[in-house]
Amino acid sequence: MIVLPSPPSAAIACPVAAGIEKLDETVASAPGLSVAGLLKRYAPRYLQKHGVQAVPQVQSTLAKLSLCRTRALGGHVYRCRGCQSETPLYNSCGDRHCPQCSGAKRADWLDSTSELLVPGVTYFQVVFTLPEELAALSLGNRREIYNLLFHSAWQALRDQIALEQGFEAAAAMVLHTWNQKLEAHPHVHALVPGGGPSLDRSRPGWISSRKRSGKPSSTPYLVDAKELRKRYREFVLKGLVQLREREKLKLEGDWSRLKDQANWDEWLGRFENKTWVSFIQAPPNEDCRPEHVAKYLARYMTGGPISDRRLISHEDGKVQFWARVGDQTGGGDGRSAPYTLSGIEFARRWSMHILPRGFTKSRRYGGFSNRHRDRYLKECAAWMNSQDEPPQAADAKPEHDEPSDEDTVPTCPHCDEEMELIRWSSKPSWSDVMSSQYRPWWYRDD
Template sequence: MAEPASLQAVIRTCLDDLAATQTLSPRQWQVCHHVLACRTAALGGFALRCDQCEAEAVCYHACRDRHCPRCQRRTSLDWCERQRAALLPVTYHHVVFTLPATLNGWIEVHPTEIYDRLFETVWATLSAFAADPKRLDGQLGMTAVLHTWGQTLTRHVHLHGLVPGGAFSASGEWHPAKSTYLFPVRALSRHVRGGFVSRLRQAAQAGGLPRLTDPKEIDRVLDTLMRTEWVVYSKPCLVHTETVVDYLGRYSHRTALSDRRLLSFDGEFVELSYKDYRDGDRRKVMTLSGAELLRRFLLHVLPKGFMRVRHFGFLANRCRTRRLPEIRAAIAALAATTCPVTAGHEAPTPTFDGYPCPSCHTGRLRVRAALAPKRRDGG
């Protein structure tokens, strides 16, 4: 009987095969073991019993690893709920900055350094454009999310940003952007390219990229980057203000691979569903060996502790509590009507009343005992 198609099944079957052909980092091993243990006896859980028909069931704990496709939906919903207090009654803009594939080799050996400089350069570019008196003449805000994958799980590093359409001036005024226009993407592309290459060159000269040891090769790569047209995307989010956070939530905690994209797994080969953006966004299916799918998935394991969601400008955590009321006042918006959830008026958390019973469909499964984590057999 074929193994059910899931990332957990692929790891269980193919991890040893992959490890035999390439060296995995301690962090990659850790993520694999977390996904393997997710919602199994290895993490413990609860024994449940229906209060009507006496049916029994078991509920195991989740691993809560940010790379696990089973654990991110609840995290994403919770994150979105916290962000609603920062909403402004303006048009938001979705911007995307993509790194050229030329940098993939450097990302392999220095991911933290490259990713940090991408965040830094994108924000420096957008804030400089916003501060220009000929444009918005004020401080911008942005929530940025790093993605490292494409639809086929190859390395495709890009930064999603959600930007309120306007800037807050030093004199306390709100300068709105045009509803369908933020900044020219060609100018953004050139500015980001120059700033990013300059930061990489400085880092290499200061020894911040120690695994890159050939000065001529460093110069060659940087010169190639300067001759490449960088891809920048900008589009207004023409949706209701209250749904903007949900829009970003689709990106904030998305994992490189979801189980629903795995159509079948026979123990050796996997059928992967993907969207082909070069062919009218058509849904297609590709077949990969389980080891190859796992290799591609592990390309996107982030360094431990790395912050892939960051807030900048007047949305930065250190100043948003003070800035947002000032901005709302500046754009003459009443907090009670423009902010779905305001400080001190959080939606009440529902009281847990057990799980619906799948047997009788009328009772509730309630916890009768806690189950300790079960050690795996073997050495």
């Protein structure tokens, strides 16, 4: 009998939401099993079988991941002060998709987001998804559809907050393109303050979000979720029409029928009365301070399609991992169950989520945008400090869960004594690496 490691479960003081991936810092992946290791093993076979699908950006990313923390990228050599053994520590690739380089990305996001937090303000997580049919269309139109998703989510949030609450909206958004089975499921997570400076300049002041009519809410309230969904749907459908009119949509293969206006109108009409999935999640209790929300979301929002902790086993060319029970919109009862893919299919699905070159997956809007941030934060601080009972200040920068490589003094793997640096080499350029003996045999740059 094979005993499976326990599925990830919630184990932090302030879980922001039940509908997103629960995390447990005590759960570890199967010994010796990692996402990076699986990708290094199966990327060549995936490219042999599905090479026509692998655009240059996919090729480049997989090549970088295959060389991460290897001799090809140079590094540092340390000598143990005790047993005198030498240990090389090779440089990381630094690619934003790399599972081995996520710690620094998480720390950077947490630092930059923490600077936006205003003490005493309630922060919400708002999630916007696309219907399954649009997720399929996005595979051939990633940049266009992902941009539309971002813009539509922000426009819907901004307008609904202005209509219901009357304060200036702000949002920090991150794009995810997957569900727990690694299928295409584009959606954005937004960190949104539940208050802000009044939009009515004739009546300046601070406005906190609250229900304006009907039964009082027992939990923090942002806006009407149903109305937000409707508004979001309208912006997406309008944007799709504009993309097609401007010939920005690639409608090839099975999608070529949508070049016909009648077929397009019929296809688009399916979405007008369809219930779109988006939801608003408030902190579950008053003890959940802004920095707790940011720290929790940093783990989730800066992660990749799958973490090592969800891996169960790798046997006979098959990879088994935990995936939530339910459909790709987040339905189900929140339980996780083992899910199995071939190693090649695991690499193929993971590679679907490599973003277009230069695409920005983390964006800030409204009061959090570069254009308005300084003025917005000054106004927020001024109005919050003018209240009768000013809140206690939040920590400016929450502590990181993981130290950076630069902060870590390496210890000897043989005797656990501290080591000293004796030589090092800088990381070469990627053009030099790909022209060297370390170039992966399967890599092509056409």
